[in-house]
Amino acid sequence: MNIILLDQTEVTDNRAILRDRRADHIRAVLGAACGDILRTGIINGPMGTSRVTRLTTDAVELETLHTGPVPPRPDTDLILALPRPIMLKRIFSQAATLGVGRIILINASRVEKSFFAASLLQRENYHPLLLHGLEQAVDTLVPKVMIHQRFRPFVEDVLPDLLVDCPVRLVAHPGPFPSLPAVVSPPLRHRAILAIGPEGGWVDYEIEKFQALGFAAFAMGPRILRVDTAVPALLAQVSLLRQVIAPVSAAPCR
Secondary structure, eight states: OOSEEEOGGGOBTTEEEEOSHHHHIIIIISOOOTTOEEEEEETTSOEEEEEEEEEOSSOEEEEEEOOSOOOOOOSEEEEEEOOOHHHHHHHHHHHHHHOOSEEEEEOOTTSOGGGGGOGGGSHHHHHHHHHHHHHHHTOOOOOEEEEESOHHHIIIIIHHHHTTTOOEEEEEOSSSOOOHHHHSOSSOOSOEEEEEOOTTOOOHHHHHHHHHTTOEEEOOOSOOOOHHHHHHHHHHHHHHHHHOOOOOOOOOOO
C-alpha cells in the first residue's frame, strides 16, 4: 500500500478516522507514530498528505490536506471477454495498477455464460480490488467498469460511441497476425483501446466485427497465455510503446 485512499465521505473538517485494514497497515506495516506524515488521496480526487494525530489499538485518526493534483485519466481502455471469476479477481487489481480508464467486460462465443452470474461482478465486490491496485500504483482514479452480456449489440450499438476518442484500436488474437510494434509505430501518443479475448481466443466473426470498426489484430507470439497473464503482459507492452522516445534524425554530413 503506497498511498492511503480515503472516500470523501470519510473526511469531516479535514479529519478522518480509520478502523479497517488501512489502520492496520498504518500501525503494523508503516509503523507510524503520532505526528508522522503519510501520503494519502481522495478516491477519484486529489492527492496530498495526512498527519497522524491519534493512534489506538482499534483506530487511527488523520488530519488531512489534499491540495495536490487529481491524476490524469489513463490513456488506455480495456475490453475483456469475461474470464473465470478466479482470474478476473486478479485482473481487476492488475489492470488498476497498470492504469486503465475503463474495464469493459463482454460476452464472446467462447465465454461460459454462467460467469455473468458471478457475485464478483457486483460493485461492492470488485470495487475493493480496484482500490488495492490503485494503492499499489499511487493513483486515485478508479477505472470505470462496464458489463455487456450480448456481443453483437455491444459492438454494433455501444462500442462505436466508446471509440470516439480512441484512435488506436487493438485486438489481441493468437494466429497469423503481426506483433504489436508492427501495428503501432512507437512512440504511442494517442488514446488506445485494447480488446483481449477468452483463453480459446475470439472466433472469426468476432475478429471481423472488431476489424470493421478499425481494430488492428495482432499476436503476442507462438505461446498461448492464460488471460490473467495476457492482460498485464499486453498492458505493459502498450505502456512501453508510450515511453519510447522518438529517434532524432541525424544532421546531414557536410
